[in-house]
Amino acid sequence: MKSICFSAILILIAATLSLPAADAKSERRTPDGKWRPGDMARPRPPVITPSNWGSDEKPAPPPSDALVLFDGTSLAKWKSDAKKADAPADDTAKWKVESGYVEIVPKTGGIRTREKFAGDHQWHIEWATPVEVKGNSQGRGNSGVFIGGLPEVQVLDSFDNDTYPDGQASALYNQHPPYVNASRKPGQWQTYDIIVERAKLDDKGQVTQKARLTVIHNGVIVHHARELETKVQEGDLSLQDHGNPVRFRNIWLRKLNSDGAANTPAPAPKQ
Numbered sequence: 001m002k003s004i005c006f007s008a009i010l011i012l013i014a015a016t017l018s019l020p021a022a023d024a025k026s027e028r029r030t031p032d033g034k035w036r037p038g039d040m041a042r043p044r045p046p047v048i049t050p051s052n053w054g055s056d057e058k059p060a061p062p063p064s065d066a067l068v069l070f071d072g073t074s075l076a077k078w079k080s081d082a083k084k085a086d087a088p089a090d091d092t093a094k095w096k097v098e099s100g101y102v103e104i105v106p107k108t109g110g111i112r113t114r115e116k117f118a119g120d121h122q123w124h125i126e127w128a129t130p131v132e133v134k135g136n137s138q139g140r141g142n143s144g145v146f147i148g149g150l151p152e153v154q155v156l157d158s159f160d161n162d163t164y165p166d167g168q169a170s171a172l173y174n175q176h177p178p179y180v181n182a183s184r185k186p187g188q189w190q191t192y193d194i195i196v197e198r199a200k201l202d203d204k205g206q207v208t209q210k211a212r213l214t215v216i217h218n219g220v221i222v223h224h225a226r227e228l229e230t231k232v233q234e235g236d237l238s239l240q241d242h243g244n245p246v247r248f249r250n251i252w253l254r255k256l257n258s259d260g261a262a263n264t265p266a267p268a269p270k271q
Contacts, residue, residue, distance in 0.1 A: 030166060030175055037174035038164045045165060050182040050218035054191035058100070059126055059250035066124070069113055069237065070251040072100035081238050082109025101128075101249040104143065110241045116148060118234035120256040123147060123194040128247045129157035131187030135244075137163040141186065142242040144173065147196060148235015150228060151175050153215060155246060158183040170217040178215070178222030189249070190218055195256070199231050207231060 028037055035042050054060070062068055069077050075093040082094075094108035102111075129141025141157030151172040158169035158181055165177035170192070184190050193216040200209035211230050215223040239248060257263070 035166070038167055040164050042165045042177065044162070045168075045177050045179060045181050047181045047183075048220065050184065050220050054126065054218060055184060055189050057189075059189075062124070062250070062252040063254060066252040066254050068252045070102060070248065072249055073097065075102060075111065077114055078111045079114050080109055081112040081241075101247045103247045104239075104241050104245050106241060106243045106245065108241060110238050112238040113236040116234045116236045117253065117255075118198075120197045120258055121195075122254045122256060123192070123196065123237065124250065124252050124254075125192045125194070125248060126189050126250045127155055127192070128189050129155075129186050130245055133157065133186050136161060138167060140244070141246055142240075142244050143246040144240035144242065145192060145194070146238040146240065147194065148237075149230050149232025150196065150211070150213060150235070152240075153192060153194060155240075157186050159185050170215055170222045172213070172215075172223065172226065176223060176226060178217065179224075180220060180222060182217045182220040182222060184218060192217060197225075197256075197258075198233050199228075201231060201233075205231070 029035065030037060030039075059072075075095065075097060078093040079091040080093050093111040095105050095111055096103045123145075125145055127143070133140065138156070140161050141155070143155035145153040145155060147153075151174075154167060154169060154171045154173045156163070156167070156169045165171065166174050168177065168181060169183050169190075170178040195214040195216075197212040199207050199211040202208050210227040211232075212225045212227055213223060214221065214225055237251075237253075
């Protein structure tokens with residue numbers, strides 16, 4: 001009897017060892033613990049029609065306190081973000097600049113700002129997917145906005161184009177869908193205003209307030225003060241080459257004056 005039990009145990013162990021390892025991605029869950037990343041069963045955000053704010057043929061001038069990263073004429077503040085295996089010695093950004101915008105040249109790699117920026121900021125980015133619609137789901141007007149240490153803000157043609165909710169336009173990729181789908185039609189200019197509040201740390205490096213991210217898509221709030229698990233205090237901006245000729249223009253950032261450091265004294269009282 002003992003020998004039979006021992007043989008059964010050996011068979012059970014062998015069978016267990018022969019099972020394929022669990023797919024790590026299938027075991028992951030979004031921050032709320034309810035969904036797998038990219039789950040097509042996840043409910044879709046409602047579709048709305050945004051205002052025309054920011055859709056003009058010519059972009060509005062940046063605020064006077066903005067640092068302009070792309071003004072429509074030069075990528076001097078950017079470098080190529082090609083994969084290391086393919087990266088040439090020359091790190092000049094390889095995307096096409098014309099008519100006030102920069103367009104992705106597929107397979108040249110993404111682009112990244114040469115400078116990193118510490119602290120809290122408002123980032124402004126305008127983008128347009130191709131007028132000619134090709135593909136569907138993730139294969140249609142795909143790119144992404146990456147601010148150092150934070151989740152990707154997805155760029156995608158999500159106008160009448162179904163995909164998994166945490167992968168549609170303005171989603172925090174594989175984490176949070178937007179509250180609503182505020183996408184414009186293919187070829188129309190769209191705006192992102194991304195407000196980044198870095199985590200507050202004490203003198204021992206412990207978090208006293210989590211990092212927070214707010215995203216405004218075409219003038220509509222689609223994420224508000226999302227709390228993030230990151231201690232990163234600075235970062236650059238990178239734009240993704242996902243093989244689609246997406247266009248970008250009018251890229252700038254503003255440092256938030258949240259502590260009043262830039263305030264000026266009150267004027268002296270009149271005598």
